[in-house]
Structures are given as C-alpha cells and as structure tokens.
Amino acid sequence: MSGSATSDLLLSVDGVTIDYSGFKALDGFSLTLNRGERRVVIGPNGAGKSTLCDTIIGRVRPSEGRVIFKGEDIHRLPEQQIVARGICRKFQAPGVLPTLSVRDNLALAARKDRRWWKSFGTGIPAEEKQAVDEALDMVALTHRAGVEAGTLAHGEKQWLEIAMVLATGAELLLLDEPTAGMGPAETSRTAELILSLGDSRTVLVIDHDMSFVEQLAAPVTVMHQGRFLKQGSIAEVRADPEVAAVYLGHTA
Amino acid sequence: MPDLSILSARLDPVKPVLPWLLLALGIAAPFALSAYDLNLLARFMAMGIVALGIVLIWGHGGILSLGQGVFFGLGGYAIAMHMKVADLPAGEIPDFMLWSGRESLPLWWTPFASPIFTILAILLVPALLGALFSWAVFHRRVGGTYFALITQAMALAFATLIISRQDVTGGFNGLTDFYSVFGFGLSSPGVPTGLYWVTLALLCVGFIGLRWLLASRFGMLLRAARDGENRVRFLGYSPTPFKVVAFAIAAMLAGVGGALFTLHAGVVSPALIGVVPSIEMVVWVAIGGRYSLAGAVVGALLVNLARDAVSSAFPELWLYLMGALFIFVVTLLPRGLAGLFKGKGA
Numbered sequence: 001m002s003g004s005a006t007s008d009l010l011l012s013v014d015g016v017t018i019d020y021s022g023f024k025a026l027d028g029f030s031l032t033l034n035r036g037e038r039r040v041v042i043g044p045n046g047a048g049k050s051t052l053c054d055t056i057i058g059r060v061r062p063s064e065g066r067v068i069f070k071g072e073d074i075h076r077l078p079e080q081q082i083v084a085r086g087i088c089r090k091f092q093a094p095g096v097l098p099t100l101s102v103r104d105n106l107a108l109a110a111r112k113d114r115r116w117w118k119s120f121g122t123g124i125p126a127e128e129k130q131a132v133d134e135a136l137d138m139v140a141l142t143h144r145a146g147v148e149a150g151t152l153a154h155g156e157k158q159w160l161e162i163a164m165v166l167a168t169g170a171e172l173l174l175l176d177e178p179t180a181g182m183g184p185a186e187t188s189r190t191a192e193l194i195l196s197l198g199d200s201r202t203v204l205v206i207d208h209d210m211s212f213v214e215q216l217a218a219p220v221t222v223m224h225q226g227r228f229l230k231q232g233s234i235a236e237v238r239a240d241p242e243v244a245a246v247y248l249g250h251t252a
Numbered sequence: 253m254p255d256l257s258i259l260s261a262r263l264d265p266v267k268p269v270l271p272w273l274l275l276a277l278g279i280a281a282p283f284a285l286s287a288y289d290l291n292l293l294a295r296f297m298a299m300g301i302v303a304l305g306i307v308l309i310w311g312h313g314g315i316l317s318l319g320q321g322v323f324f325g326l327g328g329y330a331i332a333m334h335m336k337v338a339d340l341p342a343g344e345i346p347d348f349m350l351w352s353g354r355e356s357l358p359l360w361w362t363p364f365a366s367p368i369f370t371i372l373a374i375l376l377v378p379a380l381l382g383a384l385f386s387w388a389v390f391h392r393r394v395g396g397t398y399f400a401l402i403t404q405a406m407a408l409a410f411a412t413l414i415i416s417r418q419d420v421t422g423g424f425n426g427l428t429d430f431y432s433v434f435g436f437g438l439s440s441p442g443v444p445t446g447l448y449w450v451t452l453a454l455l456c457v458g459f460i461g462l463r464w465l466l467a468s469r470f471g472m473l474l475r476a477a478r479d480g481e482n483r484v485r486f487l488g489y490s491p492t493p494f495k496v497v498a499f500a501i502a503a504m505l506a507g508v509g510g511a512l513f514t515l516h517a518g519v520v521s522p523a524l525i526g527v528v529p530s531i532e533m534v535v536w537v538a539i540g541g542r543y544s545l546a547g548a549v550v551g552a553l554l555v556n557l558a559r560d561a562v563s564s565a566f567p568e569l570w571l572y573l574m575g576a577l578f579i580f581v582v583t584l585l586p587r588g589l590a591g592l593f594k595g596k597g598a
Contacts, residue, residue, distance in 0.1 A: 057486055083488030095483040097476040104472055109487050111469075116493035119470040168487060 008034040010202050011056070011172055016065035016075075018051050018226075025051040027226035028065070033172070036199030040213050041206050042237075043223035044247045049206045050092060052223070053174045056204075057089045058082045069172070080114065088170035092177045094157035098150025102141055102160055105149050106132040109164035135163040139193065155186040162193065166201075175205045179212050191215035210234075222247065267593045271459075271546050278452050282445050291516055294448045296556040297455050298512035300549035303537050304458045305502030305509075310534070311542035312466055313498045314478030315386075315395070319403030320506045320533045322410045323378035325525030327507030328514040329414075330377065332427040333361055334370035339431050348427075352419035361420070367434045374511045375504055382503025387496045395481075404527060411526035426521025433515060444516075451512045458505055459545055465501070466545075474498055506533075535574055539581045541590025551588060 011033040018026040026048045033039055041049050054060045056067055058079045067075040074082050097105050107124055110131040124132070136142045139159040144152065149160060158178060165173050175194070179187045191212055194203060207213055213220065213234060220237045222229040224246045230237055237243050281293055302324055309315040336346045337357070345357050363369045385406070389399055414421045421427075436443045465471055477484045477491035484491050514520040523529070532555075540551015555574070563570040585591050 059482075059486075078490070079485050080488045080490050083486060088488075089486055091483070091486075095480055095486075097480050097483060099475050099479055100472060108469075108472065108476060108484075108489075114487075114489045116470070116473075116490070116497065119473055119494070120465075120468050122468055164487065 010035045010037075010070060011204075012066075012068040013052070013056065014066045014068060016055055016062040016067065018048075018055060018060055019063045024226050025060075026055065026062070029223070029226060029228060030065075031221060031228070033202055033204060035171075035202055038194070038197075038199075038203045038216065038218040039205070040216055040218050040220045040234075041204065041223060042208055042213060042220060042247065043229070044208075046225075047223040047247075048226040049223055050176055051226070053089055053176050053204075053206065056082075056172075056174060057087060083168065083170070084114075086169070086171040087174065088165045088168045088172075089174040090158075090161045090165045090176055090178055092180060094154065094161050096149040096152070096157050096160050096164070098148065100149060101146055102149050102152070103132060103136070103145040105160060105164055106135050106167050110135070110167040110169070131167050131169065135167040138166065138196075139163040154181050155183075158182065158190070159193070162190070166197075170201070172202045172204070175203065177207055178205065179207060179209055184211070187212050188215065263593050270593070274546065274550070275456070278455075282448055287444060290448055291444060292557075292560060293553075294444075294451045294516045295513055296553045297448075297451045297549075298509045298516060299533070299536065299556055300552040301451075301455050301458050301509035301512065302506045302533055303540065303548035303552040304455075304462055304545055305505035306533060306537040307542060307545050307548045308462055308466070308474075308505075309495075309498050309502045310537060311544070311548075312471060312478065313474050313495055315495060315499060316397075316400040316534070317403045317499070317502070318400050318527075318530050318534060319405075319407040319410075320502070321407050321525040321527075321530035322403075323382060323503040323506035324510035324513070324529070324533070325410060325414070325520065325522075326378045326381065327374045327510030328520035328525065329421070329427065329510075330364065330370055330373045330507070331433070331511040331514050332430070332520045333364040334367065335430040335433055336427055337361060337365045338367075338433075346422075346427075348422050348425070349419060354419050358420050374507050378507030379500045379504040383496055383500035386499035387492065390492045390495050404530070407525070407527050407530045411522040414522045414525075422521075424522060426519055426524070428519040428521075430515075430518055438515075438518070447512075447515055451516070454508060454512065455549065458508070459549070462501075462545055470494065470497075532574070535578050537588070538578060539588055541588030543587060544590030547588050547590025550590075554589075 009032060013029060013031045015028050015030055016026050017024060017028055029048065029052065031052070041052065043049050051060065055062055058074070058077060062075055066073050069085055069087060072085070074085060097108070100108070107128065110128040112128065136145055139162060141156060141160060141163065144156065149157065152160060158180070162175065162178055165175070179190050182190065187209060194205065194216060197203060205216060219231060220234050221231045222237055222243050229246065230240055230243050282290055285293065302320060306317070306320060309317060340346065345354060349357070364373070389402060415424050417423070430438055432438055473484065473489060473494050477494055481491050510520070510525070536552040536555045537548045539555055540549065541547025559570055559574070562573055581588055
C-alpha cells in the first residue's frame, strides 16, 4: 500500500478533530483511500464511525485537520459541492424519499444538473434514464419501480438507497451500516452487490456485523474513541488482543 | 380512528370530474345568484387563491406559515391605495389623511396612481418580500415550528405597524369608500360581474399553474425536501431555493387574493390580515385538504360560507365552531375533505 503512486490516492482524511463542546467524536483521526479500494471501518458504539462519514460529506466541520479529495481540500465546501465532486453517502437509517416512486428517487439521484431553475420540466435525459434502469436492475427493484418508496420493505429501502448513491455516479461511496436491520440472506446479497462493483468505485463501508465484514474481503480499519486503533485483514484484526479488548471482546 | 374507506370508495368515481363540476358551477353562478350572493362567492374565491398557495408550501413543502395575512394585506392595501389615489382630484389627499393632520400625500403613495405600477406591486411586492424573508430563515436552516412562530410574529408586527401609522395607512379602520378601479365605476352595471369573472379566471390560472408546478421536477424536489431534507442535500441539491421559490409563489397568490378580496369587499383593514385571519387561512386548507389544490379551494369556500351563515346569527360562536371543525379534521381526516376521495389528490 505504501508503494502505490500518489496519483492513486483518492481520499485523505488528515488529522481530523471533531469537538462536540469537549467530547471529541474524532480525535486527530487520519485515513487514506486509494482509487478503486474497498475498506471497512469498524469500532464499538461511539468510536466515531458515523462522525467520520459526516465529516467527509460536510455535515460536520472539523476544528482541526483537513479532508483532501482528489488533491483538493474539501472540508470547507458546501455539502452540495462536495457531492458534485463525487462523494455520496448512504445514511444509517434508510434515507429514501418516501412519497416519491422508486424510479423518481433514482431519477433525482441520477440527475446531473441539480440547479433549481433547471427543475421546471419533467423530461429525463436518455443518459440519466439509463443510469436509473441500471441501478434498478442492480438492486433487483425493477418490478417495484412504480411504487412509493415509503411502502418498500426495510431491506428494499436499504437497497434503494444504495442504488441512489450508485446512481449519482459518485466515485467515492460511503455506506453507513448498509445491512442494518437485514437478515442473513439479505446481508449476503448486499455483500454480493458491493463486491460486484469491483474496483469501479471506491467504497468505504461502516458496519459491525462481523459476518458481513468477512464477506466483503477488504482491509479493516478499527476505530476506538475517535482515534485510529489498528488496520489489517479481518483475520489479523480478529487476532489482535488490543482490538479484542475494546471491541470484539463483546461478541467473541 | 373510524374507517372512512367505505365512504371514500363510493366517492372515488366522482374525483376526476370534480374540478370540472366546480368550474361549471363557477361559470353558472352569475346567471343563478343574486348580486349580493355573487359578491360573497367572489370574496370566497379570492380566498381560494390564497388557499392554493398554502397547499403549495404547507402540503407539498411542509412549510407552515401562520403569516399569509401579511401578503394578503400587501395585495389588498396596494389595490386600495390605488383606488384611493386614482379617484382624487389633483392636489387633494384622502380624507383620513386630512383628519390625521397631514397636508400632502406621502411620497410612497404617489406611484399607486398608476394602474400598471399597482398591478406590478400586487404581484411583486409580496413575492419579493416572501422570497427575502423565507431565504433569510431557511438558509440558516431554521424550519418547522420555529418558522411558523416567526411568520406568526410577522403577522402581528405587520398589523401593529398598520394600526400605529393611522396618518398614512388609515390605521385600525383601514381603507374603504372606493368608487372606481382602473377607470371602471365599481357600482356601474356589469362591473361587479366582470370582477367576478376576473376572480374566477385568476383562480383557474393559479390552479392550473400550480398543478403543472407540482407535477414537475420542482414539485418532486419540494416534496423530497419536505420528507428528507438531508437526503436531498446529500444527493447534491440545495433544498433552500426550492422552499424559497415555493414560499414566494404562495406569497404572490396571497397578494393577488388579497387584492381581489379588497375589490369585492370594498374594504381592507388590519382586522382582515392579522394573526387570527392568518390562522384561519391555514384552517380552510386543513379542512379542505392540505395536499389537494381542489380540496383547499373547496375548504376556503365552505368554511367561509359557514362563517357567513353562523357569524351573522351568533358572532361569538364562530371561533369555537371553527376550532372544533379544525380539531375534527386534524384528528379524523388528516388529508381533509379531499382525503375522502381516495388516492392522493392533486
């Protein structure tokens, strides 16, 4: 990893501190991702995993440190500009738009021109329509395209939101607990979906379902109390006594 | 909650023809109603235009405004000022100004002598003020109850301001005694009916325009921001302009409604635009159906009809009755009367 050329570097979270009036959700945390990489971040509750996502997409602003995406410091950009640079996040609780149809949810995600004064039409460019159809196909929701997203089953909502994140065309996908509330079969399908992306997208997954993390076959970063704790393969991390003490100890 | 689905299933086939039925009744009204009743209907239709805007912001945008009376009043006062100034012999000033000890027309009254300026003011002043005000609030990411409270305060402040500047606004009594508008004598034959047609036409324009807007991607994004503002933001849209534009359009419709109401009622005063009237506007829409354009217009008509019937006989009773009606609708019919018609409404 250390040998890879710097041009492969996509994201660098550099010494970021998020201070909630005294409580440091992130405490000088750093992380780098290369183009096409898949990475899993784990850690006990309150370790700062979701705050990490919040920081990258601009929902919270660091008091110290920087977030460099494609060589540009993005940590002060407005949220919609961060999205426009190519970062999209799936929220922990499904964030689909409940009163819009599944297809309309995806159409809004796939839309390239998101300025309000370009919103008075109804037509969808062929290229965006294709992106919507591909996304529907990828999460096997084509037969549900016309229903209101709020009526979907929980797992389907999670997949729809993953499809929305994909349909934005973002290079970097942040998936915050994509399998929350899913059974084992659905979890496996979600893992397959993420694996099927190959190295076409860079994916950062946050989860604490260890069987899911194993299926993703990706390097694991362990966080604890807002700080970096360990990094390695899932087997290495499992074998690490320090990690076991703070995290895996609860479930092992 | 009682099951109203049997009723709604029965009403279902009526739904597509309902707007046409209402339009037919609206066209037939001048031939069937007395001059007094036609005037009443025209006032209620003007309020229906205000209600359309509330559907846009409250139903589809999730923005509860308890201050639409301000925009209603801006439209109403604009046309009233025009009528006061246009009828004056050169060099004279309205009588209420004389009584308050003024000797000349305030500078900001003078352009209202022009019909074109007045029409532009009716359309643009509420829209621009609505845009500025809502932008100032929404871009700070203030919303929900706080927004409703701020609009309520705005209604109170506006009414207080008008009352306190008796010499230039007519104060508590408002502006009244109008004789002509844009060169037409208000009591000349055919003019009241003509103003009725104008009101019906503008109601239709508002209805069709908003139907189109709500069906466009703009409407989709407005509903999306209502249901998941963060999701919309992190899909790369800025939700603020969608809400601001919707609020400005609703303000403009309230201004047009206020101007038409003033023409038909022959008066505009703080009592018609303050806190209570602003809340009443929301109640019409809650009763008619906050997601449905047709429902809101029907709500405005029915509630005002009921108000007229009840308050002439038992003036004290009306507020209690309206309160009871509001509670009934909110608890049993969250989609208002339009909710009786299955489906989602326009």
